[in-house]
Amino acid sequence: RVLNVNVGVLGHIDSGKTALARALSTTGSTAAFDRAPQSRARGITLDLGFSCLRTALPPQLGPGPGELQFTLVDCPGHASLIRILTVNSPPGAQIIDLMMLVIDVTKGMQTQSAECLVIGQIACQKMVVVLNKIDLLPEGKRQSAIEKMTKKMQKTLENTKFCGCPIVAVAAKPGGPEAPESENPLGVSELIEVLKSQAYLPSRDPSGHFLMAVDHCFSIKGQGTVMTGTILSGSVSLGDNVEIPALKVTKKVKSMQMFHTPVTYAMQGDRVGICVTQFDPKLLERGLICTPESLHTIHAAIISLKKIQYFRGALQTKAKFHITVGHETVMGRVMFFSPAPADFNEEIKENAFDFEKDYLYQEEYLSKDSTSSENKENDQAEVQLPRHQWALLEFEKPVTCPKLCLVIGSKLDTDIHANTCRLAFHGVLLQGMEDKNYMETFLPKLKVYKLKHKEGQVERVMDDYSVIGRSLFKKETNIQIFVGLKVKLSTGEDGIIEGGFGQSGKFKIRIPDGLKPDTKMLLAVASKKKSKAGKGDTTKEDESVKNDSSQPVTISLLFKRYVFDTQKKMIQS
Numbered sequence: 001r002v003l004n005v006n007v008g009v010l011g012h013i014d015s016g017k018t019a020l021a022r023a024l025s026t027t028g029s030t031a032a033f034d035r036a037p038q039s040r041a042r043g044i045t046l047d048l049g050f051s052c053l054r055t056a057l058p059p060q061l062g063p064g065p066g067e068l069q070f071t072l073v074d075c076p077g078h079a080s081l082i083r084i085l086t087v088n089s090p091p092g093a094q095i096i097d098l099m100m101l102v103i104d105v106t107k108g109m110q111t112q113s114a115e116c117l118v119i120g121q122i123a124c125q126k127m128v129v130v131l132n133k134i135d136l137l138p139e140g141k142r143q144s145a146i147e148k149m150t151k152k153m154q155k156t157l158e159n160t161k162f163c164g165c166p167i168v169a170v171a172a173k174p175g176g177p178e179a180p181e182s183e184n185p186l187g188v189s190e191l192i193e194v195l196k197s198q199a200y201l202p203s204r205d206p207s208g209h210f211l212m213a214v215d216h217c218f219s220i221k222g223q224g225t226v227m228t229g230t231i232l233s234g235s236v237s238l239g240d241n242v243e244i245p246a247l248k249v250t251k252k253v254k255s256m257q258m259f260h261t262p263v264t265y266a267m268q269g270d271r272v273g274i275c276v277t278q279f280d281p282k283l284l285e286r287g288l289i290c291t292p293e294s295l296h297t298i299h300a301a302i303i304s305l306k307k308i309q310y311f312r313g314a315l316q317t318k319a320k321f322h323i324t325v326g327h328e329t330v331m332g333r334v335m336f337f338s339p340a341p342a343d344f345n346e347e348i349k350e351n352a353f354d355f356e357k358d359y360l361y362q363e364e365y366l367s368k369d370s371t372s373s374e375n376k377e378n379d380q381a382e383v384q385l386p387r388h389q390w391a392l393l394e395f396e397k398p399v400t401c402p403k404l405c406l407v408i409g410s411k412l413d414t415d416i417h418a419n420t421c422r423l424a425f426h427g428v429l430l431q432g433m434e435d436k437n438y439m440e441t442f443l444p445k446l447k448v449y450k451l452k453h454k455e456g457q458v459e460r461v462m463d464d465y466s467v468i469g470r471s472l473f474k475k476e477t478n479i480q481i482f483v484g485l486k487v488k489l490s491t492g493e494d495g496i497i498e499g500g501f502g503q504s505g506k507f508k509i510r511i512p513d514g515l516k517p518d519t520k521m522l523l524a525v526a527s528k529k530k531s532k533a534g535k536g537d538t539t540k541e542d543e544s545v546k547n548d549s550s551q552p553v554t555i556s557l558l559f560k561r562y563v564f565d566t567q568k569k570m571i572q573s
Contacts (some may be wrong), residue, residue: 002054004070004270004504005199006230008124010116011102016132020102021074023049023185024192029429032408034482052259052271058196068199069259070098071271073230073255078513097202097269098195099124105131105149105169106451107550115423117160120310122426123406126198127162134186135171167193206267209294210234210242211402212274213327217281224254224277227289232403234291235261235267236274243292245400247283250292251276288327288400295366295402298432300394301325302353302446303407307367312420315365321409321424323393326401332393333562334409336362348388351404353430359448361563365425391427392446405429443564451560452570458489458553459506461523464514468501469555475505482507482557486572490554491519509555523553 009017051074057066073096099120102114120127131153137145146169157163170187173179202314214229236242236253243250255275256263274289287293290339307315315336323332337359339346348354364370366385393407409425433442456472469487473479479500487509493516495509515523559570 002067002069003057003199004069004071005097005202006073006196006269006271007121008073008075008096008099009102010075010099010119011132011177012104012110012112012116014105015102015107015110015113016172017102018074019177020100020130020132020170021051021072021360023170023172023188024053024070025072038274040355044247053192053195055192055196056498059195060198061199068196069200070195096124098198099127099201100130100195101127102130102132103149103153104133105146106133106136108149108152111419111421111489114310114421117156117162118370118423119408121161125199127165128191128194128198128347129157129167130191131167132172134169135174166198168194180291202269204267204269206235208234209291210236210240210291211288211295212236212242212272214284214289215286216221217284217286219281220275224275225279225281226273226275227284228273228565229271229289230278231266231268231270231272233268235265236272238264239397241292242274242276242289243295244284244289244572245297246287246294249279251279286327288402290402296401296432296434297398297400298395298434299398299436300392300433300438300442301407301429302442303391303427303429304351304353305389305391305395305407305409305425307365307425308421308423310421311424311502314370314549315367315424317361318466322412323395323399324410325429326405327398328399328401329412330399331396333396333408335392335394335448336365336389337391338362338366338389341384344384344386346387351391351428351430355445355447357447359390359446361448361450362389365391390430391425392443392448399427401432403429403432438562440566444566446564448561448563449560449571452558454557456555456557458509458523458555460527461515461520462508464520465511466498467495467509467511467515467523468506469509470504470506472555472557473505473507477502477505479505479507482570485557485559485570488556488558489519490551491516491522493519497553519553526552 009021011017020355050074053070053072054067057068061068088092091300099116101113101116101120103109123358131146131149134142134146148498150167150169151169154164155161157165168187168191170191172185172188174183174186211232211234212227212229213232214227216228217225219225236256238253238256240253241250242253253274254277256266257273257275258266258270263272315334317335318333319334320331322329325562338344339348340358340360343357366389367386368383405428407427407429408423409427410421414420435441448489454472456469459468459470461467467489471483480495482497483499489495489511493511493513495511499506500506501508557573561568563569
């Protein structure tokens with residue numbers, strides 16, 4: 001029996017990931033070791049590379065003979081490193097079982113090493129740190145330098161889920177890329193033993209729709225076109241029909257191979273090459289293939305999300321981010337929202353979204369360091385934050401992806417040499433919007449509201465049950481749409497807006513339970529002062545109001561308005 005464990009090889013650019021994968025591997029796939037001409041020309045990995053290492057099955061993985069196969073996924077260390085996540089969706093279908101974080105021992109943690117660590121925390125359960133290029137350390141000081149860097153890494157990992165993980169020192173390619181092949185790697189056999197000790201039986205599920213992330217596509221003369229990739233969910237057999245959703249094309253599986261060995265069946269977590277006929281490989285460089293009609297192309301989505309703690313700065317509504325979803329990275333605009341304040345602590349069913357509930361619009365993602373959650377008057381006050389938050393993502397171009405897949409928002413245009421984390425948030429796609437006209441057909445179902453608060457003043461009393469108000473509306477406002485809304489006076493009375501009064505934005509309020517005697521006295525004093533000061537001179541009247549130290553009676557109008565309500569109705573509870 002062969003047990004397959006997928007190992008992601010991640011790290012900063014030029015930390016020696018590809019050399020390490022080569023030193024570990026016994027079998028290279030079609031996509032291994034920078035086979036692409038652009039990669040060889042530039043000397044860096046431009047795409048995911050796959051190879052495998054086979055070794056005897058260790059005792060902790062069960063009795064009897066068998067082989068343990070590590071599929072090594074060599075991930076690029078430049079801006080598209082984030083694509084490693086695409087072999088990790090949907091969440092729970094952990095396709096990367098183990099992660100090797102490769103660190104250049106002469107440089108330590110760098111920007112992309114930190115981002116790889118963040119990605120690992122989101123998408124992986126186990127990690128091994130590899131301190132590479134130990135051949136560059138002077139022999140006399142090598143051991144002490146390795147110990148120093150090991151302590152540094154242990155300190156860095158202290159507050160992560162990888163605290164206490166193994167740290168191994170190696171030289172994958174002593175002497176560098178130009179050195180002769182006869183130079184033997186250092187520490188690689190020890191690393192293989194550590195990998196074997198960290199291997200576990202990954203949970204794989206062959207049920208559900210077949211979904212595969214294709215990372216290479218090429219033709220073989222007389223055979224057909226081969227699509228190689230990792231199966232994210234379900235299983236596939238010879239003779240099955242598979243769909244390439246981006247092209248709306250369906251093809252029959254003619255043959256399959258796993259690392260040059262013909263197979264008739266493959267399932268979730270397997271690395272496989274699928275051969276089909278009459279298909280031009282230029283049409284699909286990378287992407288998804290699936291059970292026909294099981295994947296959908298969407299223009300917008302609702303996601304649950306969490307901010308990545310190392311990202312500096314606020315996450316603002318209406319901001320644009322690079323959104324990695326499915327097998328693509330596209331630009332997208334975000335709008336954040338939370339439960340209504342009364343429901344901040346409510347436990348919510350995981351990976352589901354309730355369209356019956358009301359949600360509160362947020363100008364930014366609420367976190368301890370966000371401006372809208374600061375209590376400026378009392379710094380000691382405990383700021384209450386919601387347990388769950390969501391975002392509406394609107395993509396600049398449509399994306400094809402499974403439901404409940406992992407979503408990452410980043411600022412990949414940030415300078416790679418700046419010492420800052422570019423990954424901003426991660427989440428789960430809960431609901432996709434397939435209709436191009438989702439603004440009209442879908443969004444009105446999303447009950448996200450803004451709270452509106454307007455304030456004005458009582459101008460004068462008409463009788464015991466009505467007053468005239470001002471300063472709540474502009475002169476040009478159509479007061480008619482506010483008729484019937486409830487208001488509250490600062491003296492405690494409830495009132496209802498009855499209509500406009502004159503042409504200057506003033507309005508009439510009916511007080512159903514009548515004005516309190518104290519309120520009438522307060523307003524009588526105010527109107528006497530005004531009439532004394534002005535005697536009909538409006539400019540003096542306005543000045544006297546400004547200079548009056550006695551508190552005016554204010555009018556508060558509170559209502560909520562749903563963001564996607566086309567009629568813009570004002571609602572009061």
